Structure formats: structure tokens, C-alpha cells
């Protein structure tokens with residue numbers, strides 16, 4: 590029996606999902622996790638940076654960046670198609686260079702890497718789970734940081750910022766609730782770039798962003814409660830390149846014209 594109540598947590602990434610059926614495949618059917626070139630490259634650079642920040646937090650021994658990167662690749666290898674793995678490996682040295690550039694810009698004290706959080710809203714049956722890439726402190730002020738890896742420098746953040754804002758808004762809510770403060774924390778996106786210096790993008794989360802984010806979670810909660818997972822075949826990300834479920838979805842959710850004509854019970 591499908592389980593859609595109580596056993597599935599809410600998350601920002603799901604609330605922001607463009608296709609209901611992808612939520613169904615990932616969270617209800619629990620399809621195994623997979624990586625592609627983009628997600629693997631992001632994980633790789635984040636792990637390299639984390640390997641250098643960790644000793645600053647807990648005094649653990651420093652692991653060379655490339656070694657940390659290779660370990661991350663090793664953990665993803667069985668979930669990564671061969672062509673994507675080759676692209677990631679071809680870029681390995683550029684990723685190391687980009688992570689080294691990033692470390693030169695660190696002007697904060699890292700506090701926690703991969704901070705896990707759990708929020709329970711009175712209006713939702715499920716908990717909301719989150720993982721903040723980094724909590725840090727710069728000159729006495731706490732900052733909430735999310736890492737993004739981009740292939741090249743972004744000149745226009747307008748579209749990405751909207752998405753980033755809502756992700757950070759959720760982290761901000763968790764921070765405010767755990768720290769018992771009404772002040773929205775400083776939030777930043779640190780864009781890691783293979784082969785070059787990073788971009789540090791401050792994101793001004795406001796009350797509207799927080800409202801919108803929680804509203805999206807409420808919407809996701811409703812969809813899960815009512816097993817409502819509509820297809821979104823017209824979305825630009827509905828393609829074999831971007832959707833891991835493309836073949837399966839098109840096999841399981843397709844009716845030819847004959848079946849559709851057979852469904853018509855009245856015609857005038």
C-alpha cells in the first residue's frame with residue numbers, strides 16, 4: 590500500500606518541485622537516489638570545501654582537497670552514469686582550483702557543516718526537514734550559507750535569486766525558532782566555480798519570502814495528504830536529460846488516442 594501520510598517529511602526542494610509526479614516517484618515510490626553530472630559536480634565541490642572547513646570547526650586532521658573529492662566521487666559512482674562520471678573526472682582539477690579559490694575568500698568562522706533541522710508546523714501532519722550547508726559567524730554576526738556550484742560566473746541572478754530566497758527563507762525560519770529570535774538572519778549563497786574565484790551573493794530574505802515558503806510547504810502537505818501528484822509534461826525540465834523518471838513515467842502514464850476515444854461516454 591502506498592504510504593503518503595506521516596512517514597514522508599516535507600522539504601523545500603519538494604515544495605518547489607515543478608512536477609507532482611516526480612514527488613510521487615521519489616517520495617512515495619521511494620525510487621533509489623541517482624546523480625547526474627550537475628548534481629555530482631556540485632556534491633564534489635562542496636565536499637572539497639567541507640574538507641577544508643571541518644578542521645576549522647572541530648580541529649580534525651586536514652584531508653587534502655583532491656583526496657576528499659575522490660572519496661566523494663567514489664561514494665556516488667554506482668549512482669552516476671558513465672558519461673556523466675567522465676565529465677566530472679575531466680573537470681576534477683578545475684574543481685580543486687575552484688575550491689582552493691573559495692578557501693582564500695573565507696572571512697568567517699565556520700560553526701556547523703550540514704546542519705540538520707526539523708520543523709513541525711501545527712497546520713501540517715508531517716515534519717519539515719532541512720539541511721543547511723553551513724552556519725558561520727562573521728564579525729560577531731551569524732550567517733546562513735548555502736553552496737551552489739555553477740559552471741560559469743552568473744551575471745544576472747534575478748531568476749536564481751527567487752529560488753534561492755525561498756530555500757534560505759526556510760533555513761532562516763529554523764534559525765529564528767531555534768535561537769528564539771524574531772530577527773531574520775543574514776543569508777548568503779556561495780557560488781563555487783570550477784577553475785575560478787567564487788561569487789558570494791547576499792540574499793535579503795524578508796517576511797513575504799518566509800510566508801511564501803511556508804505556504805508552498807502547506808501546499809505540498811495537502812498534495813501528499815490527498816495523493817495528488819499531477820504530471821507536468823509541458824515543463825522545460827520534463828525531458829530525458831533532466832528527469833530521471835522520464836522513461837518510466839512515459840511508460841506508466843500514457844494513453845494512446847484509441848484508449849482516450851474509448852473513454853468518451855457521450856458525444857454530440
Ligand code: SF4
Pocket residue numbers: 608609610611820821822826827828832833834835836838839
Ligand atoms: S517525465 Fe515529466 S511528467 Fe513525468 S515525472 Fe518526469 S517531469 Fe514529471
